[in-house]
Amino acid sequence: MSSINELTTLQAEIRTCRRCLEEGYWIAPGPVLSGGPAARVMLIGQAPGITEAQVKRPFNAGSGRRLFQWLGQAGWDETDFRARAYMTAVTKCYPGRSNSGQGDRVATPFEQALCRPWLEQELKLIEPRLLILVGGLAIKLLYPPAARLNEIIGTAAYFPLEALNDPLNFDLSQATIVTSEQGVLTGHSPAGRYIVPLPHPSGASLWPNKPENKGLIDQALGLLAHIRTVNEL
Ligand code: SF4
Known part of the structure; x- marks a missing residue:
């Protein structure tokens, strides 16, 4: 079966x-994801919000506006990004409001585990050159639970080609941590994979608004711009 047929079948199952x-x-039943088999960039969010679930479009509302403003700073036009990138999430259905009424419910570890096989099959079929992890649940795919945003935002992890014999490799010890644009240029095969974490772009998240963190986001977007240019993504 061609990859386009495999992906179409997978997406229908999801x-x-x-x-x-x-x-x-x-x-709310109705998983939200988008993208085709030619994607070289994959973006993994946490879970869709209510408007995303209603229109079945990832990052459709407020969070999307900020996300695409960030990606625009890295050189991607929203329409072009949506057309060429694969967009999915750790859990793909809207989980409802939290009991506290403050924002949406965070999917439980059990729900994340239920959804994980879908994500793994997507990764195996897409084999992205660049993986953008947006928000805490996605960031925890790669980084330890105790990792702090101000230690990892503004960095990228580079997995060389040999580490990608397993396309699901999230073993941080096999990656090189890149902290500057120069690090992207030197000696990294375009066949490897960069993984770049971004904070959640929701207006409910205070972290991106703190002045000391804006510089880290700028640094992350500078890295993304460089990775995009060097790898023609
Ligand atoms: S595992 Fe849960 S969140 Fe994932 S697609 Fe199925 S119902 Fe939705």
Whole structure:
């Protein structure tokens, strides 16, 4: 089966998935993802919000405005990015509001585990050259739970080609940490994979608004711009 057929089949299976409901978790059924097999950039968010679930479009609303302002700073036009990149999430269905009423519910580790096989199959089919992890749940795919945003935002992890024999390799010890644009240029095969973390762009998240953190986001976007240019992404 060609990769386009495999991906089409996979996406059709994902879109009918109701695993979380069947296990007793409240979610709005209807997973949200987008993109085709030619994508070289993959963006993984945490979970869709209510408007994303309604229109089945990742990062459709407020968070998307800030995300695409950031990606624009790195040189991507939103329409072009949406057309060429693969956009998915750690959990792909809207999880509802949190009990506190402050923002959306964070999917439980069990729900994340239920959804993980879908993400792994997407990664195997897309094999992205650049993976952008947006928000805490996505960042934890690679970084230890105790990692602090101000230690990792503004850096990239580079996995050489040999580390990607396993396309699901999230072993940080096998990556080189890049902290400057010069680090992107020197000796990195375009066949490797960069992974770049970004904070959650939700207006409810205070972290991006702190002056000391804006510089780290600028640094991350500078790295992304450089990776995009060097690898023609
Ligand atoms: S969040 Fe993932 S595992 Fe849960 S129902 Fe949606 S697609 Fe299925």
